[in-house]
Amino acid sequence: MPRLTDPLDVIPALAELTLNEELLMEVIRRGEALRNSATANHPRTAPGLFFWLETVRALRDVLPGSRAKVRESFETCVCPGERDEIAVLSGDRATGTEMDPQPKYPKRRTMAQEAIVRCQMPLFSQDDVVRPAGPRLWFLLVRREKDVAIAELSRPEAIDDAGRVVKWATRIVLRPVAVSASPDTESRTEYTEPVDIDIVPAE
Amino acid sequence: MTTQHFTPSRLTLARMRRGLSKIELASLIGVTPRMVTAYEGGAGSPSAETLAAIAEALAFPEEFFSAPAIQPIDPRGATFRSLSSMTSGQRDAVLGAGTIAIDVARHLAARFTLPPASLPDYRGHDPEVAALELRAQWGFGARSISNVVHQLEAHGVRVFSLSQECADTVDGFSVWSDGIPFIFLNPRKSGERGRFDASHELGHLLLHQHGEPRGREAEHEADRFASAFLMPRETVVAMAPRLPSIESILALKKSWGVSTGALVRRLFDLQLISDWQYRSLCIEIARRGWRLAEPEGMPRETSQVLRKVFAAIRAKGPTARAQFAKELSISAGELDALVNGLVPVVVPGGSGTSTMGKGPGKLKLV
Numbered sequence: 318m319p320r321l322t323d324p325l326d327v328i329p330a331l332a333e334l335t336l337n338e339e340l341l342m343e344v345i346r347r348g349e350a351l352r353n354s355a356t357a358n359h360p361r362t363a364p365g366l367f368f369w370l371e372t373v374r375a376l377r378d379v380l381p382g383s384r385a386k387v388r389e390s391f392e393t394c395v396c397p398g399e400r401d402e403i404a405v406l407s408g409d410r411a412t413g414t415e416m417d418p419q420p421k422y423p424k425r426r427t428m429a430q431e432a433i434v435r436c437q438m439p440l441f442s443q444d445d446v447v448r449p450a451g452p453r454l455w456f457l458l459v460r461r462e463k464d465v466a467i468a469e470l471s472r473p474e475a476i477d478d479a480g481r482v483v484k485w486a487t488r489i490v491l492r493p494v495a496v497s498a499s500p501d502t503e504s505r506t507e508y509t510e511p512v513d514i515d516i517v518p519a520e
Numbered sequence: 521m522t523t524q525h526f527t528p529s530r531l532t533l534a535r536m537r538r539g540l541s542k543i544e545l546a547s548l549i550g551v552t553p554r555m556v557t558a559y560e561g562g563a564g565s566p567s568a569e570t571l572a573a574i575a576e577a578l579a580f581p582e583e584f585f586s587a588p589a590i591q592p593i594d595p596r597g598a599t600f601r602s603l604s605s606m607t608s609g610q611r612d613a614v615l616g617a618g619t620i621a622i623d624v625a626r627h628l629a630a631r632f633t634l635p636p637a638s639l640p641d642y643r644g645h646d647p648e649v650a651a652l653e654l655r656a657q658w659g660f661g662a663r664s665i666s667n668v669v670h671q672l673e674a675h676g677v678r679v680f681s682l683s684q685e686c687a688d689t690v691d692g693f694s695v696w697s698d699g700i701p702f703i704f705l706n707p708r709k710s711g712e713r714g715r716f717d718a719s720h721e722l723g724h725l726l727l728h729q730h731g732e733p734r735g736r737e738a739e740h741e742a743d744r745f746a747s748a749f750l751m752p753r754e755t756v757v758a759m760a761p762r763l764p765s766i767e768s769i770l771a772l773k774k775s776w777g778v779s780t781g782a783l784v785r786r787l788f789d790l791q792l793i794s795d796w797q798y799r800s801l802c803i804e805i806a807r808r809g810w811r812l813a814e815p816e817g818m819p820r821e822t823s824q825v826l827r828k829v830f831a832a833i834r835a836k837g838p839t840a841r842a843q844f845a846k847e848l849s850i851s852a853g854e855l856d857a858l859v860n861g862l863v864p865v866v867v868p869g870g871s872g873t874s875t876m877g878k879g880p881g882k883l884k885l886v
Binding site: 352353354355356357358359361363364461463464496505506507508509510511512513514516517518519 | 629630631632633634635659660662663664665666667670671673674755756757758759760761762763765766767768774775776790792800804824825828829832
């Protein structure tokens, strides 16, 4: 399984998907900025949800000629040329490292099933499954480590029936993305009026 | 020849102000420690020569020692927020400066109509509840406090500076004197720390009225009060990110004018971050050196009352400030030390840019 980290390998690999690293980093930056906007008053799932919503949107926004594809709960971005499609998922702690990462599916069973189908791999327990024709599936896996987002764009080769990736075809590791601070909260802050203390000479 | 008018308690006060023991003072002026004890106990008055030596050693005008007695601050009635363990000399210096500041305030109150003290009595209250009630009473609601010192002054608190020699050992201290609340702030602190220190001392004035509890428990309560007073729960919960990064803390602290450390502690106390997140952020703050130098710091808050009264005094003529100091029987330098960092003062030949009013010399915030 090739794990590409050198820019000399990363650049042409991404170019095959009509992508470049800067573009993907901008996509991640936008997603992380929205993740940061989740406050304690938002539901607990807000940070991850905000990140996913904005990253999917940003990917579709910035990739010219791409199109959105939706089946069940599985949202992807089909790259120009229809040869590849990308799903955005949170990655586990192995994301970006030499270890094999695993995606975290928000709706594990449904999405894993879709991933299995999209991955065009037979289920290990059902060898007779017909491989559907269609674009190759890639995962944009992102994990957060303090103020940095670690990401890789990777193509699974085999996924088991629980949705675990048992083999990766290609892993393209991106440079770490520095995460910006929360949206400007200072401008939303209301302050007490200035005090004018009346000082008069005593009689 | 002995001095005709000598006020023994003034010698004690001046010696305390300089943080000297009787033995040290005796050595400086060439008398025995027993004689210093006698002078301070009223059992004897120094000769004119000895008084001159005392005045020189303690850097007070000779008139200071014949002025009417001043009631010294009772150490049991003052709460200190110490940076480290204080020596008795350092504590005496702080209390001595505080006593002189109270005398300055008394003279100012005779010349000007100052805001009357209007602090509620929150003894026995939970600090968080007390902060909430005070914010409601002062009409703040959930808004951030634009200037803590001005709010304190508007409600009758007299704010002065800690003397320079105590700045390494004391964060601040507060005391009630004849029904007037006093707060002394360390002028070397960052703007954010100054606001927190002022709020912390306000907590002591309200919650403890300088009675029980004392020690660590009282300090913890005053910290909780300051935290809730500056950062109301309602707005922190509404604005704090669920996943706070150090960068977001840096951006967010400006909303309440607090330090990064104070905000992280507030998030932890409100259970908005986990123990692990709290420790990680604290480690990161320390690693970046932000405990010693607040990043993107705000300017220190200054005193509106002192600025206005000294402007009014200065308007009476170029020598008015020196005349005022003379009335107090202290040097102009001693007076300046009490307002250090709180009000622009005249620096002879100074090149300060913060000028105000008219008159000779330059005004500079020092």
